[in-house]
Amino acid sequence: MTALLDSIGYSGWVLHTLIWMPILGIGLVLWADEQRAKYVAFWWSAVVLILSLGLWWAFDPTVGGIQMESATPWIKSWGVSYALGIDGISLFMVMLTTFSASISILASFNYIQNRQRPFYALMLMLEAGVVGVFLATDLFLFYVFFELTLVPMYFIVGIWGGARRIYAAIKFFLYTALGSLLMLVGILYLVYRAKTLLGAPTFAYAELLQVPLSGTEQLWLFGAFALAFSVKIPVFPLHTWLPDAHVEAPTSGSVILAAVLLKIGTYGFLRFLLPLFPVAAQHPVVVNTMLVLAVIGIIYTACVAAVQSDAKKLVAYTSVAHMGFVVLGIFALNVNGLQGGLVVMISHGISTGALFLLLGMLSERRHTREIEEFGGIARVAPWFATAFVVTALASIGLPGTSGFVGEFLVLLGAFEDHKGLALTATLGVILSAYYMLPMVQRIFFNPLEKQENREIRDLSKREIVILAPLCALMIWIGWNPTPLLERMEPSVRAVIERVEGATIEARARVEDEVNEGQIVDDGQE
């Protein structure tokens, strides 16, 4: 396989293709006629998916840094370049994106009945934007893609969403924009510092890593970046946009939102926040705040989820809880925690995406999402129930499913330094069974009382095609996570080394200063 990929120069063009193919697809979809648009969009995104699969083999798991790099100057006078690259952290995010984009396009075939062409065009635009976010190694380019993901999502929720769609869309937009614009000021500060140091401004990630920052500067910038990413994740208490957006979004919008858009936040933590501001990231106040917020998020949203009557809202809240685990893992600041966080990201993308798909299929059949309205569906739709139960168990984190691997590693990582918090977070795992299993029971296993529920169809062929790979992945990752872990480990280690290296360096610097008898003031203007 590797030889085949090499022979076509795969790693030279694939990253660009993954961004530009979907953009090209926008034109094709708009050009196609209304009834065919969905097929064009699906097959086009399937081609993108197949192209992205090659990354699995082309990626060199022994390298910790960014690979397949390429950079073309874009705005020379500002030092901006169109620079792409991939590492063990973004590899999975990119594949998750292309995968869930095609899945969710396929899942909207029935759901989206009017204005199909613009819908699929926006989906492809979203795909291009998200892939761009994960591949950009230039902060300007990253920011552009980061913001560009907002527009299509805004319109997808706002046009094809439910009754309160406009409220949800604008809330989503404003929350995210608030954080990201403050991050923009942070980026410009970094660039300005780079300019005073190097003589010319630069937005290149690798060069900005070299900019020495004082402790105070790091804390401020960390705050600006962390706010942007925390809104996106979302970290408690910035999560209130998420249930609204999820509930009002059309199924495919929810899937993309849960599977990849939330991951942009945690990806930003791993790619930018920790490496760029390692001193701030280890500051005890920062670490404790983030960990406590993560744990509160896990427990609180689990409790809120348990009392929801709307199944989609329930799943939306579980997203916040799962992302809390990711943050917990990241701020454990060790290899286990980070790897666990990454696995939770992948697993959550697959399982929550699948849950939203299943609930979408259910509400297409019954036109309601109220848990009370269902009951005993397993008897009339056994395959449906099977898929749902597998997904729900993966979401809870049952051993043997993908959810377990991630949460276990996260807790293992968190346990090293923060035993109390790790123990509290464990409670979240139990709580997740407490909200998820009653829902499964009330929808699928209680007595079959309502007449409408007797007429529910089982999965169609298209739906099986959608769900089978998702369920297979959940179980495969659960039993055999090694291929994933070995690919992410060098990159994760590089992040950890960068963070720990900064401590040693900072300590050495302070010692030097003390020895020379001059403590330099860190205070800003």
Add this chain to the structure above:
Amino acid sequence: MTIDFSRQLHYVWALLPEIILCVSGMVILVVGVSGRYRHAHMAAGGSIESKSGDDLGWLALLGLLGAAMANAWLYSVTEVGESSMIAVDRFRLFSNWIFLLAAVLGILISFAYVYRQRLQAGEFYALILFATAGMMFMVGARDLIVVFLGLEVMSIAVYTLTAFNRRDRKSAEGGLKYFLLGAFSTGFLLYGIALVYGATGSTNVAVIGEAISNGEASMGLLSPAVALLTIGFAFKVSAIPFHMWTPDVYEGAPAPVTAWMSAAVKAAAFVAFLRVFMVGFDAIYALWYPILWWLAAITMVGANLIALVQTNIKRMLAYSSIAHTGYLLVAIAAANETAAAGMLFYLLVYTLMNMGAFAIVMSVSHHSEERLYIDDYVGFGWSQPLLGVFLTVFLLSLAGFPGTGGFMGKIYLLLGAAESDLWILSVILVLTTVVSYWYYLRVAWVMWMKDPETEGQHNRIIVPFPMRFALLASVGLILYVGIFPSAALEFARTSIEGLGTFGGGLIGQGP
């Protein structure tokens, strides 16, 4: 060719674009009162398709083309000798491009409006040309007296244009308000000029700058002079709290005039503001910098908050234009080369996006003054998809979204602010930008996301050919500049070279 300012005749060459505009304005005036145009405004119907007065518009465009050629030619000119009045530098020429662009777009979008409202085409187009010539005088001036003359030529033409639609009460009201407040503010400016002369003994910007930095100026006179000049310019750029006239004038003025003046008048005032303050008052930066800082902050916060509650789209765009004034004031407060170049670039982009948005507003209101409420846009996107997408692009650009020129402009302003360490002002800028997302996106959601109660209310929208051309050009340029900004950025950056000595000793003056 070299321009030798010791020879009187060479001033003609230095002012060639202005002269061409004035001459063609007069030609249009004369043609406008002759023969078949005399009664054109009294013709019945006033339908969109009728063509009377069209050729006067094309004539005006021809004049602008001539001025543009002259402007391009001035790039090849070298200055010899001392000019105390007129600058022939790239800074002026770049600003001229902005005014020419604004005038061309303004005329292109007003064709249908002029016949539909039965405006006197001759006077209308001629006044636009005169005002443009006034703007050019203003930015080419090295002398405060010429600034003042240019400002008056521009302002009087614009007052008239505001009140141009005699049949419309609001137009008359707006014109009168603009005239009274404008005259008042000009008084401040003139008094300021007089005091500067008293303090430094000169009205030449460069001489003023030297006198101040040599410590020859009397600070007792200079401080009130700077304050008065700031007030005078703040009126013209409509900074809060000197903005009171803006919403009424923008709402009352004929729509194409609003579109044009909200871009061009602002640009002229800003460019003159920048030249006077950065070249003339560079040495006393510490004196005026806090005023500009607060002016920028208050303008950004106030305008964006008031814009939130507007229901009339013309008023909403008026407050949005005040908000953009706030962003541009950040550049003046920063007062360094990056900020100056950023301001030029931003003004160029702002002209495109603001006039584009107004052009669509005009077509929705059938080239008249009806259907100006944001709620009238329900269902607009789906019944006119192309116009809907265009308006969305303009709004996203005004909001400063990536992929559009507005984003690059905002980054440029922020980079300028960064160089002078204006971090708090940068944060205010981005936070108010978030606020602005709300009202820009509101139009987007009304037109795309709300379901109309009655179908087909946007079916009769007509976009005449000249306006179609203007729209395509604006959208194309905004996206081009948003995706491939290098050439335009470089152009703006080189236009600052030779403006004067400034930016020295500014770094580190944080809030």
